[in-house]
Amino acid sequence: MMQPLPGFRDFLPPSCAARNALFACWRETCRRYGFVEWDGPILEPTELFQKKSGPEIVAQLFNFTDKGGREVTLRPELTPTLARVVATHEREFRKPFKWFSIAQCFRYEKQQRGRLREHFQLNCDILGDASPAAEAELIALAIDLLRAFRFTEKEVVVRLSDREFWTDLLRAHSVPEERWSDLLSVIDKSEREPRDKTAAQLGSVAGPVLEVLDGGGRSEKLEQLVDALRLRGLADFVKIDLSIVRGLAYYTGVVFEVFDRSGTFRAIAGGGRYDNLIGQLSDGAVGLPAVGFAMGDVVLGEMIAAVPAARERMTKLVLNAQALDLYLVIAKEERRPDAVRQLQSLREAGWRVDYPLTPTKVGKQFQIAEAFGAKATLLYGDEWPSVKMKTLATREELLLPNEDLFTHIQRTWSH
Protein backbone atom coordinates (compact mmCIF):
# COMPACT_ATOMS: atom_id res chain seq x y z
CA MET A 1 0.00 0.00 0.00
CA MET A 2 1.25 3.48 -0.84
CA GLN A 3 2.06 5.49 2.24
CA PRO A 4 2.96 9.12 2.70
CA LEU A 5 6.66 9.87 2.60
CA PRO A 6 8.41 9.53 5.95
CA GLY A 7 7.69 12.50 8.17
CA PHE A 8 4.69 13.65 6.10
CA ARG A 9 1.12 13.43 7.29
CA ASP A 10 -2.30 12.72 5.85
CA PHE A 11 -5.01 14.81 7.43
CA LEU A 12 -8.18 12.73 7.61
CA PRO A 13 -11.37 14.63 8.47
CA PRO A 14 -10.92 14.52 12.26
CA SER A 15 -7.29 15.65 12.22
CA CYS A 16 -8.03 18.15 9.46
CA ALA A 17 -10.76 19.63 11.61
CA ALA A 18 -8.35 19.79 14.54
CA ARG A 19 -5.79 21.51 12.35
CA ASN A 20 -8.34 24.03 11.15
CA ALA A 21 -9.43 24.70 14.73
CA LEU A 22 -5.81 25.27 15.69
CA PHE A 23 -5.30 27.69 12.81
CA ALA A 24 -8.55 29.50 13.59
CA CYS A 25 -7.42 29.96 17.18
CA TRP A 26 -4.04 31.26 16.06
CA ARG A 27 -5.62 33.72 13.62
CA GLU A 28 -8.20 35.00 16.05
CA THR A 29 -5.65 35.62 18.80
CA CYS A 30 -3.17 37.32 16.48
CA ARG A 31 -5.86 39.60 15.13
CA ARG A 32 -6.81 40.57 18.68
CA TYR A 33 -3.27 41.93 18.94
CA GLY A 34 -3.55 43.86 15.72
CA PHE A 35 -1.39 41.46 13.72
CA VAL A 36 -2.16 41.01 10.03
CA GLU A 37 -1.57 37.87 8.03
CA TRP A 38 0.87 37.45 5.16
CA ASP A 39 2.50 34.53 3.37
CA GLY A 40 5.37 33.80 1.01
CA PRO A 41 6.45 31.02 -1.33
CA ILE A 42 6.92 27.49 -0.01
CA LEU A 43 9.92 27.06 -2.32
CA GLU A 44 12.86 29.45 -2.15
CA PRO A 45 16.36 29.65 -3.62
CA THR A 46 18.68 27.61 -1.40
CA GLU A 47 20.92 30.64 -1.19
CA LEU A 48 18.35 32.49 0.92
CA PHE A 49 18.85 30.06 3.80
CA GLN A 50 22.60 29.61 3.35
CA LYS A 51 23.16 33.33 3.49
CA LYS A 52 21.63 33.45 6.91
CA SER A 53 22.57 30.23 8.62
CA GLY A 54 25.79 28.88 7.18
CA PRO A 55 26.57 25.55 5.55
CA GLU A 56 25.84 23.15 8.45
CA ILE A 57 22.16 24.00 8.22
CA VAL A 58 22.12 22.98 4.56
CA ALA A 59 22.49 19.35 5.61
CA GLN A 60 19.04 19.62 7.19
CA LEU A 61 17.35 21.36 4.29
CA PHE A 62 14.77 19.71 2.06
CA ASN A 63 16.51 20.89 -1.10
CA PHE A 64 16.90 19.80 -4.71
CA THR A 65 17.68 21.04 -8.19
CA ASP A 66 14.64 22.03 -10.23
CA LYS A 67 14.16 21.39 -13.95
CA GLY A 68 15.68 24.76 -14.76
CA GLY A 69 18.85 23.83 -12.88
CA ARG A 70 18.08 26.13 -9.95
CA GLU A 71 19.11 25.11 -6.45
CA VAL A 72 15.86 25.31 -4.48
CA THR A 73 14.72 24.53 -0.95
CA LEU A 74 11.37 23.89 0.67
CA ARG A 75 11.36 26.58 3.35
CA PRO A 76 12.63 25.37 6.72
CA GLU A 77 11.40 28.51 8.41
CA LEU A 78 9.80 31.78 7.47
CA THR A 79 12.10 34.42 8.86
CA PRO A 80 14.46 34.72 5.87
CA THR A 81 11.47 35.06 3.54
CA LEU A 82 10.02 37.66 5.85
CA ALA A 83 13.29 39.57 5.86
CA ARG A 84 13.40 39.53 2.07
CA VAL A 85 9.78 40.63 1.73
CA VAL A 86 10.15 43.37 4.28
CA ALA A 87 13.42 44.61 2.81
CA THR A 88 11.68 44.93 -0.56
CA HIS A 89 8.37 46.40 0.56
CA GLU A 90 9.09 48.18 3.82
CA ARG A 91 8.20 51.62 2.42
CA GLU A 92 4.72 50.48 1.51
CA PHE A 93 3.61 49.97 5.10
CA ARG A 94 3.45 52.03 8.23
CA LYS A 95 5.89 51.05 10.98
CA PRO A 96 5.90 49.05 13.09
CA PHE A 97 4.68 46.01 11.17
CA LYS A 98 2.83 43.44 13.20
CA TRP A 99 2.66 40.49 10.88
CA PHE A 100 1.82 36.85 11.33
CA SER A 101 1.83 33.87 9.02
CA ILE A 102 0.83 30.23 9.18
CA ALA A 103 3.41 28.47 7.06
CA GLN A 104 4.08 24.86 6.27
CA CYS A 105 7.81 24.35 6.76
CA PHE A 106 10.11 21.46 5.92
CA ARG A 107 13.38 19.88 6.95
CA TYR A 108 15.21 16.80 5.78
CA GLU A 109 15.90 14.95 8.97
CA LYS A 110 15.11 11.67 10.61
CA GLN A 111 11.73 12.10 12.23
CA GLN A 112 11.04 11.74 15.91
CA ARG A 113 8.21 12.51 18.25
CA GLY A 114 7.33 16.17 17.95
CA ARG A 115 9.53 16.52 14.93
CA LEU A 116 8.46 15.56 11.41
CA ARG A 117 9.78 16.52 8.02
CA GLU A 118 6.85 18.83 7.55
CA HIS A 119 4.96 20.96 10.02
CA PHE A 120 2.90 24.11 10.25
CA GLN A 121 4.40 27.04 12.01
CA LEU A 122 2.79 30.17 13.30
CA ASN A 123 5.21 33.07 12.89
CA CYS A 124 4.61 36.40 14.59
CA ASP A 125 6.93 39.33 14.08
CA ILE A 126 7.08 42.99 14.98
CA LEU A 127 9.32 44.95 12.62
CA GLY A 128 10.54 48.51 12.83
CA ASP A 129 10.40 48.94 16.59
CA ALA A 130 13.54 48.62 18.68
CA SER A 131 11.88 49.44 21.99
CA PRO A 132 11.43 46.95 24.85
CA ALA A 133 7.69 47.43 24.42
CA ALA A 134 7.90 45.34 21.24
CA GLU A 135 9.30 42.38 23.17
CA ALA A 136 6.60 42.75 25.81
CA GLU A 137 3.86 42.92 23.18
CA LEU A 138 5.20 39.89 21.34
CA ILE A 139 5.69 37.74 24.43
CA ALA A 140 2.25 38.72 25.67
CA LEU A 141 0.90 37.45 22.36
CA ALA A 142 2.82 34.19 22.74
CA ILE A 143 1.32 33.72 26.19
CA ASP A 144 -2.19 34.59 25.07
CA LEU A 145 -1.89 32.08 22.24
CA LEU A 146 -1.26 29.43 24.87
CA ARG A 147 -4.09 30.72 27.03
CA ALA A 148 -6.38 30.53 24.03
CA PHE A 149 -5.86 26.77 24.14
CA ARG A 150 -6.72 26.75 27.87
CA PHE A 151 -3.15 26.35 29.08
CA THR A 152 -2.40 28.03 32.39
CA GLU A 153 0.79 29.09 34.15
CA LYS A 154 0.68 25.68 35.82
CA GLU A 155 1.29 23.92 32.50
CA VAL A 156 3.52 26.25 30.52
CA VAL A 157 6.37 28.64 31.16
CA VAL A 158 8.17 31.19 28.99
CA ARG A 159 11.87 31.21 29.76
CA LEU A 160 13.40 34.62 29.07
CA SER A 161 16.99 35.29 28.27
CA ASP A 162 19.15 37.85 26.55
CA ARG A 163 21.96 37.24 24.10
CA GLU A 164 23.27 40.74 24.65
CA PHE A 165 23.78 39.89 28.31
CA TRP A 166 26.15 37.13 27.23
CA THR A 167 27.95 39.02 24.50
CA ASP A 168 28.51 41.90 26.95
CA LEU A 169 29.95 39.44 29.42
CA LEU A 170 32.22 37.84 26.83
CA ARG A 171 33.37 41.23 25.63
CA ALA A 172 34.11 42.28 29.21
CA HIS A 173 36.36 39.24 29.54
CA SER A 174 38.12 40.07 26.27
CA VAL A 175 36.93 36.93 24.48
CA PRO A 176 37.56 37.36 20.74
CA GLU A 177 34.33 37.75 18.76
CA GLU A 178 34.94 34.73 16.53
CA ARG A 179 34.63 32.46 19.58
CA TRP A 180 31.28 33.86 20.69
CA SER A 181 28.97 31.61 18.74
CA ASP A 182 30.80 28.47 19.97
CA LEU A 183 30.61 29.63 23.55
CA LEU A 184 26.96 30.62 23.25
CA SER A 185 26.21 27.13 21.99
CA VAL A 186 28.02 25.64 25.00
CA ILE A 187 25.89 27.82 27.29
CA ASP A 188 22.76 26.72 25.43
CA LYS A 189 23.61 23.06 26.04
CA SER A 190 24.79 23.52 29.63
CA GLU A 191 21.44 22.39 31.03
CA ARG A 192 21.82 18.97 29.44
CA GLU A 193 25.56 18.49 30.00
CA PRO A 194 27.64 17.66 33.07
CA ARG A 195 29.08 20.73 34.77
CA ASP A 196 32.74 19.79 34.30
CA LYS A 197 32.29 19.21 30.58
CA THR A 198 30.68 22.63 30.23
CA ALA A 199 33.46 24.19 32.30
CA ALA A 200 36.12 22.57 30.11
CA GLN A 201 34.49 23.84 26.93
CA LEU A 202 34.15 27.34 28.34
CA GLY A 203 37.84 27.55 29.12
CA SER A 204 38.95 30.91 30.49
CA VAL A 205 35.43 32.29 30.97
CA ALA A 206 34.15 29.20 32.81
CA GLY A 207 34.18 30.95 36.18
CA PRO A 208 32.01 33.97 35.39
CA VAL A 209 29.69 32.04 33.04
CA LEU A 210 28.99 29.26 35.52
CA GLU A 211 28.37 31.81 38.23
CA VAL A 212 25.61 33.30 36.08
CA LEU A 213 24.18 29.88 35.18
CA ASP A 214 24.04 29.01 38.88
CA GLY A 215 21.82 32.00 39.45
CA GLY A 216 24.35 34.74 39.94
CA GLY A 217 23.42 36.88 36.96
CA ARG A 218 21.05 39.80 36.96
CA SER A 219 19.63 41.42 33.89
CA GLU A 220 17.89 44.72 34.37
CA LYS A 221 16.55 44.51 30.84
CA LEU A 222 14.83 41.19 31.55
CA GLU A 223 13.51 42.34 34.90
CA GLN A 224 11.91 45.31 33.18
CA LEU A 225 10.42 42.96 30.61
CA VAL A 226 8.90 40.87 33.38
CA ASP A 227 7.51 44.06 34.92
CA ALA A 228 5.96 45.01 31.61
CA LEU A 229 4.27 41.62 31.48
CA ARG A 230 3.15 41.98 35.07
CA LEU A 231 1.19 45.08 34.02
CA ARG A 232 -0.77 42.77 31.75
CA GLY A 233 -1.21 40.16 34.46
CA LEU A 234 1.03 37.69 32.68
CA ALA A 235 4.10 37.63 34.93
CA ASP A 236 3.30 34.17 36.30
CA PHE A 237 3.86 32.73 32.87
CA VAL A 238 7.47 33.87 32.60
CA LYS A 239 10.76 33.11 34.26
CA ILE A 240 14.14 34.69 33.68
CA ASP A 241 16.52 31.92 32.66
CA LEU A 242 19.82 33.01 31.19
CA SER A 243 20.73 29.49 30.08
CA ILE A 244 18.46 29.96 27.05
CA VAL A 245 20.48 31.07 24.04
CA ARG A 246 18.77 29.45 21.04
CA GLY A 247 20.60 27.87 18.18
CA LEU A 248 20.07 30.32 15.40
CA ALA A 249 22.88 32.73 14.78
CA TYR A 250 20.76 35.75 13.90
CA TYR A 251 19.41 36.62 17.35
CA THR A 252 20.85 39.81 18.80
CA GLY A 253 19.01 40.53 22.05
CA VAL A 254 16.18 39.08 24.08
CA VAL A 255 15.49 35.41 23.31
CA PHE A 256 12.81 33.17 24.79
CA GLU A 257 11.46 29.65 24.63
CA VAL A 258 8.14 28.23 25.77
CA PHE A 259 8.15 24.88 27.57
CA ASP A 260 5.64 22.67 29.28
CA ARG A 261 6.29 22.71 33.00
CA SER A 262 6.40 18.94 33.21
CA GLY A 263 9.36 18.83 30.85
CA THR A 264 7.82 16.09 28.71
CA PHE A 265 7.96 17.84 25.36
CA ARG A 266 10.40 19.82 23.34
CA ALA A 267 10.03 23.57 23.17
CA ILE A 268 6.51 24.60 22.11
CA ALA A 269 7.65 27.94 20.75
CA GLY A 270 10.70 30.13 20.62
CA GLY A 271 11.92 33.44 19.33
CA GLY A 272 13.77 36.61 20.01
CA ARG A 273 15.13 39.86 18.71
CA TYR A 274 17.03 39.90 15.43
CA ASP A 275 17.94 43.48 14.65
CA ASN A 276 20.58 42.79 11.97
CA LEU A 277 19.02 40.11 9.80
CA ILE A 278 17.04 42.32 7.48
CA GLY A 279 20.06 44.50 6.86
CA GLN A 280 22.16 41.40 6.20
CA LEU A 281 19.72 39.89 3.75
CA SER A 282 19.23 43.15 1.90
CA ASP A 283 22.98 43.77 1.73
CA GLY A 284 22.58 46.79 3.92
CA ALA A 285 19.94 48.47 1.77
CA VAL A 286 17.31 48.37 4.51
CA GLY A 287 17.85 48.20 8.22
CA LEU A 288 14.90 47.37 10.45
CA PRO A 289 14.93 46.18 14.03
CA ALA A 290 12.80 43.08 14.48
CA VAL A 291 11.51 40.66 17.06
CA GLY A 292 9.57 37.51 16.39
CA PHE A 293 8.77 33.97 17.37
CA ALA A 294 7.47 30.73 15.91
CA MET A 295 5.15 28.08 17.29
CA GLY A 296 4.73 24.69 15.60
CA ASP A 297 1.58 22.63 15.26
CA VAL A 298 3.16 19.28 16.16
CA VAL A 299 4.40 19.86 19.69
CA LEU A 300 1.43 22.10 20.42
CA GLY A 301 -0.88 19.31 19.25
CA GLU A 302 0.81 16.82 21.56
CA MET A 303 0.55 19.28 24.38
CA ILE A 304 -3.16 19.82 23.74
CA ALA A 305 -3.70 16.07 23.78
CA ALA A 306 -1.88 15.83 27.11
CA VAL A 307 -3.78 18.57 28.98
CA PRO A 308 -7.43 17.66 29.71
CA ALA A 309 -8.88 21.17 29.55
CA ALA A 310 -7.14 21.82 26.23
CA ARG A 311 -8.08 18.43 24.83
CA GLU A 312 -11.76 18.78 25.75
CA ARG A 313 -11.96 22.17 24.13
CA MET A 314 -10.31 20.87 20.98
CA THR A 315 -12.67 17.88 20.87
CA LYS A 316 -15.62 20.23 21.14
CA LEU A 317 -14.30 22.43 18.34
CA VAL A 318 -13.74 19.42 16.11
CA LEU A 319 -17.23 18.04 16.72
CA ASN A 320 -18.71 21.45 16.14
CA ALA A 321 -16.80 21.83 12.89
CA GLN A 322 -18.30 18.73 11.37
CA ALA A 323 -21.74 18.73 13.00
CA LEU A 324 -24.84 19.15 10.85
CA ASP A 325 -27.77 21.32 11.77
CA LEU A 326 -30.34 19.14 10.06
CA TYR A 327 -30.64 15.72 8.53
CA LEU A 328 -33.55 15.07 6.21
CA VAL A 329 -35.17 11.68 6.75
CA ILE A 330 -37.03 10.48 3.70
CA ALA A 331 -39.60 8.03 5.00
CA LYS A 332 -41.61 7.81 1.81
CA GLU A 333 -39.66 7.85 -1.42
CA GLU A 334 -42.48 9.74 -3.16
CA ARG A 335 -41.63 12.67 -0.86
CA ARG A 336 -38.00 12.77 -2.06
CA PRO A 337 -38.60 15.62 -4.55
CA ASP A 338 -40.25 17.69 -1.80
CA ALA A 339 -37.33 16.97 0.50
CA VAL A 340 -34.75 17.92 -2.12
CA ARG A 341 -36.56 21.20 -2.84
CA GLN A 342 -36.48 22.14 0.84
CA LEU A 343 -32.94 20.85 1.17
CA GLN A 344 -31.83 23.46 -1.33
CA SER A 345 -33.70 26.30 0.40
CA LEU A 346 -32.39 25.29 3.80
CA ARG A 347 -28.83 25.22 2.51
CA GLU A 348 -29.28 28.57 0.82
CA ALA A 349 -30.48 29.92 4.16
CA GLY A 350 -27.09 28.93 5.56
CA TRP A 351 -27.93 25.77 7.48
CA ARG A 352 -25.78 22.67 7.32
CA VAL A 353 -28.08 20.05 5.91
CA ASP A 354 -27.54 16.54 4.62
CA TYR A 355 -29.82 13.77 3.39
CA PRO A 356 -29.65 10.20 2.01
CA LEU A 357 -28.61 10.14 -1.66
CA THR A 358 -30.32 6.79 -2.22
CA PRO A 359 -33.36 5.04 -0.68
CA THR A 360 -32.44 4.07 2.87
CA LYS A 361 -34.33 2.51 5.75
CA VAL A 362 -35.71 5.03 8.19
CA GLY A 363 -33.90 3.54 11.18
CA LYS A 364 -30.67 3.74 9.30
CA GLN A 365 -31.33 7.37 8.43
CA PHE A 366 -31.76 8.25 12.10
CA GLN A 367 -28.51 6.47 12.89
CA ILE A 368 -26.74 8.50 10.23
CA ALA A 369 -28.29 11.73 11.53
CA GLU A 370 -27.03 10.87 14.98
CA ALA A 371 -23.57 9.92 13.76
CA PHE A 372 -23.23 13.17 11.82
CA GLY A 373 -24.10 15.16 14.92
CA ALA A 374 -27.29 16.66 13.51
CA LYS A 375 -29.24 18.81 15.95
CA ALA A 376 -32.54 17.71 14.47
CA THR A 377 -34.14 15.67 11.71
CA LEU A 378 -36.92 16.62 9.35
CA LEU A 379 -39.05 13.66 8.37
CA TYR A 380 -40.72 13.56 4.97
CA GLY A 381 -43.61 11.09 4.77
CA ASP A 382 -47.38 10.85 4.85
CA GLU A 383 -47.59 14.13 6.81
CA TRP A 384 -46.68 16.20 3.75
CA PRO A 385 -47.15 19.14 3.31
CA SER A 386 -46.31 19.15 6.99
CA VAL A 387 -42.90 17.96 8.13
CA LYS A 388 -42.12 16.26 11.39
CA MET A 389 -39.15 17.86 13.11
CA LYS A 390 -37.39 15.81 15.77
CA THR A 391 -34.84 17.28 18.14
CA LEU A 392 -32.41 14.42 18.57
CA ALA A 393 -31.13 15.36 22.03
CA THR A 394 -34.61 15.47 23.57
CA ARG A 395 -36.42 13.08 21.18
CA GLU A 396 -39.08 15.77 21.01
CA GLU A 397 -41.20 15.72 17.86
CA LEU A 398 -43.11 18.61 16.38
CA LEU A 399 -45.41 18.63 13.37
CA LEU A 400 -44.62 21.71 11.34
CA PRO A 401 -46.75 22.95 8.45
CA ASN A 402 -44.63 23.69 5.42
CA GLU A 403 -45.01 27.46 5.72
CA ASP A 404 -43.88 27.50 9.37
CA LEU A 405 -40.72 25.48 8.83
CA PHE A 406 -38.27 28.28 8.12
CA THR A 407 -39.53 30.68 10.75
CA HIS A 408 -39.50 27.89 13.32
CA ILE A 409 -35.93 26.87 12.55
CA GLN A 410 -34.85 30.48 12.42
CA ARG A 411 -36.37 31.10 15.84
CA THR A 412 -34.99 27.95 17.42
CA TRP A 413 -31.38 28.41 16.35
CA SER A 414 -30.67 31.90 15.17
CA HIS A 415 -27.34 31.97 13.39
Added chain:
RNA sequence: GUGGCCAUAGCUCAAUGGUAGAGCCCCAGAUUGUGGUUCUGGCUGUUGCGGGUUCGAGUCCCGUUGGCCACCCCA
Protein backbone atom coordinates in the same frame (compact mmCIF):
# COMPACT_ATOMS: atom_id res chain seq x y z
C1' G B 1 24.03 11.00 9.50
C1' U B 2 25.19 7.31 14.11
C1' G B 3 23.37 3.72 17.72
C1' G B 4 19.39 0.75 20.53
C1' C B 5 14.28 -1.37 20.51
C1' C B 6 10.07 -2.69 17.49
C1' A B 7 6.96 -4.34 12.94
C1' U B 8 0.65 -9.70 12.84
C1' A B 9 -6.71 -7.41 9.88
C1' G B 10 -8.38 -0.28 8.87
C1' C B 11 -7.20 0.32 14.70
C1' U B 12 -5.53 -2.08 19.69
C1' C B 13 -3.25 -6.56 20.45
C1' A B 14 -3.00 -12.53 20.94
C1' A B 15 -0.80 -17.08 18.84
C1' U B 16 5.98 -23.49 22.98
C1' G B 17 9.27 -23.76 15.64
C1' G B 18 3.57 -27.45 14.00
C1' U B 19 -3.45 -25.45 9.92
C1' A B 20 -3.02 -17.15 11.81
C1' G B 21 -7.07 -15.39 16.28
C1' A B 22 -9.94 -11.79 19.59
C1' G B 23 -11.97 -6.99 20.56
C1' C B 24 -13.09 -2.38 18.27
C1' C B 25 -14.25 -0.09 13.50
C1' C B 26 -16.88 -0.88 8.94
C1' C B 27 -21.04 -3.39 6.14
C1' A B 28 -25.74 -6.18 6.33
C1' G B 29 -29.93 -8.10 9.09
C1' A B 30 -33.40 -8.75 13.89
C1' U B 31 -41.64 -9.24 10.19
C1' U B 32 -40.74 -3.46 6.10
C1' G B 33 -42.03 5.20 9.71
C1' U B 34 -37.78 6.64 14.45
C1' G B 35 -31.38 7.22 16.62
C1' G B 36 -27.21 6.49 21.12
C1' U B 37 -27.95 0.27 24.21
C1' U B 38 -28.41 -4.92 22.68
C1' C B 39 -28.27 -9.50 19.54
C1' U B 40 -26.89 -12.19 14.89
C1' G B 41 -24.14 -12.55 10.52
C1' G B 42 -20.35 -10.75 7.05
C1' C B 43 -15.63 -8.37 5.34
C1' U B 44 -10.38 -7.86 5.63
C1' G B 45 -4.02 -10.65 6.19
C1' U B 46 1.30 -12.63 0.54
C1' U B 47 2.32 -11.92 9.51
C1' G B 48 6.30 -4.66 6.37
C1' C B 49 9.54 -6.48 2.16
C1' G B 50 13.70 -9.88 0.33
C1' G B 51 16.76 -13.85 1.33
C1' G B 52 18.56 -17.93 4.62
C1' U B 53 18.29 -22.17 8.50
C1' U B 54 14.52 -26.21 9.12
C1' C B 55 10.54 -31.89 7.43
C1' G B 56 7.99 -27.33 8.85
C1' A B 57 9.16 -20.04 10.25
C1' G B 58 4.48 -14.96 12.55
C1' U B 59 8.26 -17.30 15.85
C1' C B 60 15.40 -18.41 14.62
C1' C B 61 19.53 -15.76 11.37
C1' C B 62 21.05 -11.87 7.62
C1' G B 63 19.68 -7.79 4.68
C1' U B 64 16.21 -3.91 3.56
C1' U B 65 12.15 -0.46 4.40
C1' G B 66 9.22 1.88 7.99
C1' G B 67 8.14 3.29 13.21
C1' C B 68 9.72 4.54 18.34
C1' C B 69 13.84 6.24 21.47
C1' A B 70 18.70 8.41 22.30
C1' C B 71 22.72 11.20 19.89
C1' C B 72 23.57 15.16 16.16
C1' C B 73 20.77 19.43 15.26
C1' C B 74 17.12 22.52 16.25
C1' A B 75 13.61 26.44 12.58
